[in-house]
Amino acid sequence: MFLLLIICNLVFGSIGKILDHDMVPIVKKNEKFDIFPLEKDFWTFMSEYWLVKSAVELQWDFQRPDYGLEEKVFNIFQKFGIFQKNIKLLIINSSSIPHIPLPGNYNESIFILSLPFIRTLDLSKNEIALLILADYYRSKLNFLKSYVRDDKLKSMFGRSDEEIKIDKKLITQIHKRYDEFIFSKGATFQEQFKFTKTFSDLLKSSDKDWNMYFNLLKKIDVLVKNNMDFKDYLRLYPSPEMQLRWMINDRKKN
Amino acid sequence: MKLIILFVCILNASENKYIGTFFVKEIFVHLHQGPSKSTTSLTTLSCGQSLRIWEKKSDPKGWFYTKVGVYKGHVHVSHLSLKKEKCFQEKYEKFFNSLNLDLSDMYYFGRLYDRYIQTNSNLGKSIN
Numbered sequence: 001m002f003l004l005l006i007i008c009n010l011v012f013g014s015i016g017k018i019l020d021h022d023m024v025p026i027v028k029k030n031e032k033f034d035i036f037p038l039e040k041d042f043w044t045f046m047s048e049y050w051l052v053k054s055a056v057e058l059q060w061d062f063q064r065p066d067y068g069l070e071e072k073v074f075n076i077f078q079k080f081g082i083f084q085k086n087i088k089l090l091i092i093n094s095s096s097i098p099h100i101p102l103p104g105n106y107n108e109s110i111f112i113l114s115l116p117f118i119r120t121l122d123l124s125k126n127e128i129a130l131l132i133l134a135d136y137y138r139s140k141l142n143f144l145k146s147y148v149r150d151d152k153l154k155s156m157f158g159r160s161d162e163e164i165k166i167d168k169k170l171i172t173q174i175h176k177r178y179d180e181f182i183f184s185k186g187a188t189f190q191e192q193f194k195f196t197k198t199f200s201d202l203l204k205s206s207d208k209d210w211n212m213y214f215n216l217l218k219k220i221d222v223l224v225k226n227n228m229d230f231k232d233y234l235r236l237y238p239s240p241e242m243q244l245r246w247m248i249n250d251r252k253k254n
Numbered sequence: 255m256k257l258i259i260l261f262v263c264i265l266n267a268s269e270n271k272y273i274g275t276f277f278v279k280e281i282f283v284h285l286h287q288g289p290s291k292s293t294t295s296l297t298t299l300s301c302g303q304s305l306r307i308w309e310k311k312s313d314p315k316g317w318f319y320t321k322v323g324v325y326k327g328h329v330h331v332s333h334l335s336l337k338k339e340k341c342f343q344e345k346y347e348k349f350f351n352s353l354n355l356d357l358s359d360m361y362y363f364g365r366l367y368d369r370y371i372q373t374n375s376n377l378g379k380s381i382n
Contacts, residue, residue, distance in 0.1 A: 037346045045342050048281070049353075052362040061365045063292055070373040077375040089371040166352040 036159040036166065040106060043145065047102035047110050049171070050178045051090065059093040064115065067091075072129040080133060080202065089132065091115050095229045097182060099131055100236065101139035103148070111135050120227065121219050130212055137199050143191050148177040186236035196243045200250045210251075217244050270319065273307045279335040281342055282363035285327040289317035291368040296325040298360045301341035305329065333367060
């Protein structure tokens, strides 16, 4: 028994020494990780955290049928040459946000789409897919991200110095800026013009899709003028009427 | 009687096929009571957690059976990966811990991944 104890001590003692020797650098290595995330890893997490915090308000956790949208969205992205994108679509049971793209990491796109909005407009799967594509191009123009990404946040990305304290207030402020843009400020006329021009140019390669988007804007224009449930649409995306004019003018020029 | 028990055991063994060890790849996901996202959540699983996975013949496509502690339930294949992914909460541990996520936050993170309609424009097929 005594001999067994000695053997155990010898074996496990040496294992312990090896572990001590090898584990210390691993722990030190972990400490080298950035304390504040790099920008390339930041946006998907922050947008999802905002969604988590807004779960009750946006009512996205509800039982809904399977609409079979994946294939249509996939097809239209492929058609316009958008590859290597992980597309995340969240249907909400609220009319507070009709549709909006949220900032995501490089290879990810997050979209919110309102069920009351698509039901009231009686949108087809193709129209919904086109709306998602439009929001993808809207997200590429970074209107929301630019609004959230203030100087303080920019200075925090990738910070690894031990002195920095991650203040929970900073995260609250970031979420507040999401709220401000989505529920109060919205896109400006200039931003809306820039987006409409970009998207109209893209759709010129397909008359069918250009006409579908044009008709979709017509439907939205009628909706926001007549249905009080969607009065906030104009705050987020000013004047579909102007968008229609810009699209016609753009077409006439060409 | 013994023969019946043996027969039931053999039948069960043939119905549950062990697939292997997988890792949770999303930030938080739910272990569901049944093979459907609408079934009760038994517990929340964190990114990087390893799971021993079985495939039940009776389960719909895309759902795997697993055991986590005292819980036995189902997890969707879209939340799993064969190799351990670089998880946000591990990569930025200090930042993540400073957020002090409560149980409700973790629950909703898991629900978010249940509710997403996901597709990847590179794979040529939908994930869900």
